[in-house]
Amino acid sequence: MSTPLQEGFPWLDGASHEDMRRAVGALYRVHSLLGAITDPDALLVRISEESRMVASAEAASVMLYDAETDELYFQVALGDSGDQDALKREVRLKMGQGIAGLAAQTRSAVSVPDVTRDPRFFSDADAASQFQTRSLLAVPMMDRDRLIGVLEVVNKVGGASFSEMDEHVMAMFSSVAATAVVNARLINQQIRNERLAAIGEAIAGLTHHIKNIITGLGSSTELIQMALDRQNTELALRTWPVLKRNVARMSCFVQDMLAFAKPRVPVRRPADLAALVRDAAQSVKDALAARNAELELNLERVTCRVSVDEDGIFRCLLNLLQNAVEALPETGGRVRVTASITPCGALEVLVADNGAGVPPEIRKNLFQPFFSTKGGRGTGLGLATSAKILKEHGGTLVLMPSERGACFRMLLPDAAANADGGEL
Ligand SMILES: Nc1ncnc2c1ncn2[C@@H]1O[C@H](COP(=O)(O)OP(=O)(O)OP(=O)(O)O)[C@@H](O)[C@H]1O
Ligand SMILES: [Mg+2]
Structure with missing residues (x-):
């Protein structure tokens, strides 16, 4: 007499209540994995584990289809005995070769109760893995009519053959596995396209x-x-x-x-900050003169050497000064650089100008590489590079609130404390 659950599902005939409870539990877990695990490889391992448990099998595997060579290869191979890595390394099946190849070719499940009596069995896989296969159930993983791979369970524990219920549960698992692989491929493709x-x-x-x-x-x-x-x-x-x-x-x-392109560990050395600022200022001297603009340097509050990567900090100062000069109004332009050591030993450098300032709508993009409002005159690498250099020093670059123009703050923690107190 069949239970209400078995009606309409003839393959559940003969399944015990315990079998059904196990199968439903496994199905529920496998479906919930789809949303919970984003790594497709980890998901396929979990599906193989669940397959092994629900079908009471000694081993389980997922083979994926390589459309270029028209072959199947082992992506996951789980089992307590045998050399699973050898399967992954050495075994590839042609379409129609072995039981998995047959399931792939015919796009339907193939169950073999005793492989020793079945000439279709491909014994090279056992030879490679030092495993002895007795019974085998292979189910194709399909994405609509496209072959994705084959899910396999091997050796029913206790010596029986895999049941019709095993076959149907495996078919459901294989469709989840196929979805996971297809989703992962789509996401990778999308990431690649975005990168390109x-x-x-x-x-x-x-x-x-x-x-x-x-x-x-x-x-x-x-x-x-x-x-x-x-x-x-x-x-x-x-x-x-x-x-x-x-x-x-x-x-x-x-x-x-x-x-910008290379990660770099700053080469810190005791440096004269005022000299670095003056060198950077020298590089924008002509541009300042062309605008009749003034440059004010307030550097006297830094009375000791600071521990920084001179080349890197010079680049930051130069980028900030260039931006400041480029933002200046045609007349009455003014750039001010103020440096000081904070009470906790950080070096703070403020570069302020009296230009038009940074419009609120672009503030979130300022430090993005290649973001520029200067058309052909700017690459948009200046702030991104400077922020990266400061980050490599453990510091920060931020746009400060200011009433007029723009004011950028470079902050380098420990720059003064670590400079061995070298007085200027
Ligand atoms: N002092 C400033 N005043 C107003 N806007 C600024 C200032 N500094 C930067 N910006 C804005 O930030 C954008 C990005 O600056 P960034 O230095 O990264 O690139 P860029 O100056 O456009 O080009 P380049 O790579 O040649 O420096 C600028 O295009 C500009 O819109
Ligand atoms: Mg710039």
């Missing part, structure tokens, strides 16, 4: 920037050539700073790219 699109965008931005600099270099070299041909010293002298500026831009751009 980001790389494409980055290359386009960089190329555009390089092209602008090269155009500047090209026209100034032509003008200098003309000046030399005509022995026009006045024209050469007028063009020379343009050429120098473009060479400096190119060098700055390359330095930023290098600093």
Whole structure:
């Protein structure tokens, strides 16, 4: 007499209440794994474990289909005895080869109660893994009509053959396994596409920037050539700073790219912060002069050497100063650099300007690589690179609230405390 659960499911006939309870429990767990485990490999291992338990099998495996070679290979192989790694390393099945190959080829479950009496059995797998297969159930993993792989359980404990109920439960597990593999592949593909699109965008931005600099270099070299041909010293002298500026831009751009692209451990040495600021200021001297802008340096509060990577901190100062100068109004521009040591031994450097400031809607993007509002004149690497350098020092770069213009704060914890107290 069948229970209400068995009605409409003839394959449950003969299944004990305990068998059904075990199967429903396993099905519930396997379905909940889909949402809980994002790593497809871990999910396939868990499905193999559940398969092994619910079908009372000695071993279980998942083979995946390689469409390029039209073969199956072991992705998961679980069992208490035998060399499972050898299966993964050495065994690949052609379509139709062995029981798994047959299940894959016919797209239907194949159950073999005794492999020694079945010539379709592929004994090389046992030879590779030093395992002795007796009974075998192989179920194809399908995504609609596309073959994804084969789920297998091996050797029913107690010597019996796998039941019809095992076959149906395995069919449900294999559909969950197929979904997990397909989802993982879709996500990987999407990540790859996004990465490729980001790389494409980055290359386009960089190329555009390089092209602008090269155009500047090209026209100034032509003008200098003309000046030399005509022995026009006045024209050469007028063009020379343009050429120098473009060479400096190119060098700055390359330095930023290098600093941004490679993770780097800062090489800390006792350094004179004021000298670093003055060097950076020297590099923007022409740009400041072109705007008739003023530069105010308040550096006297840093009275000792600071422990920093000089090249890195110079890059940060230069980037912040360049941004400040580029933001200045046409008249009355002013940039102020203020450095101090906080009571806990951190070095704080504020770079402030009286430009238009940073609009609230772009603040969240400021430190993103390649974010720039300057069109062809900016690559958007300055702040991203500076923030990265400061982070490598264990420090931070933030935009401070300010009434007028923009004010960026570099904070380097321990920079003063670790500098061996070297007085300036
Ligand atoms: N002092 C500032 N005042 C106003 N906006 C600023 C200031 N500093 C940075 N910004 C904004 O932040 C953006 C990103 O700055 P970042 O230095 O990273 O790139 P960029 O200056 O555009 O290009 P580059 O790579 O040549 O430095 C700028 O395009 C600008 O919109
Ligand atoms: Mg910049």
